[in-house]
Amino acid sequence: EAQVTQNPRYLITVTGKKLTVTCSQNMNHEYMSWYRQDPGLGLRQIYYSMNVEVTDKGDVPEGYKVSRKEKRNFPLILESPSPNQTSLYFCASNPPRGGSSYNEQFFGPGTRLTVL
């Protein structure tokens, strides 16, 4: 089954304790991205990656890091989480431009993070 998976789905942590949220897709997509969703603010892009070893900042990158060492994986790293990073996080991937679905982003199920 074609899908984007994220782990963990729920996480409660404390300020300053490094954490990683994993993201994996099995569709051989080149483009992957991370969003955070907050009430009233919609989906805001944190980072995106156009391919292996190619990453760039989105709209709200502060406090986050990413890496893209393999095509299928795109982990999100919070080196020193703070309470304002409490949010619902989504990983997404989409195929390259050219087909009718070139810009359909496939989203993972989300990770709800609480930073105390």
Next chain:
Amino acid sequence: QQQVKQSPQSLIVQKGGIPIINCAYENTAFDYFPWYQQFPGKGPALLIAIRPDVSEKKEGRFTISFNKSAKQFSLHIMDSQPGDSATYFCAASIAPRGSTLGRLYFGRGTQLTVWP
């Protein structure tokens, strides 16, 4: 700066009604306008999309109306059902020259409730 402005933030209709969600944009380089639907506990999923060379696209009970001169587009849901209760996001995409992808800019979302 919000690239895509969406309204209303929430919407309540009776079953059978026709909710309308509106979005506006400024960047005339946008070339793809999708709508995503998100149910509680799930990631967003592509619902319907339109390109600026057409003024309307219909898929089942869902219709996008597009006004290029006004830089506005809207989602209409005909004969709405309680199962349509979800959060709806409009988005816009631009593909820089030479790029194989188009980054998506999302509106802030509309929470739709359809009463039975």
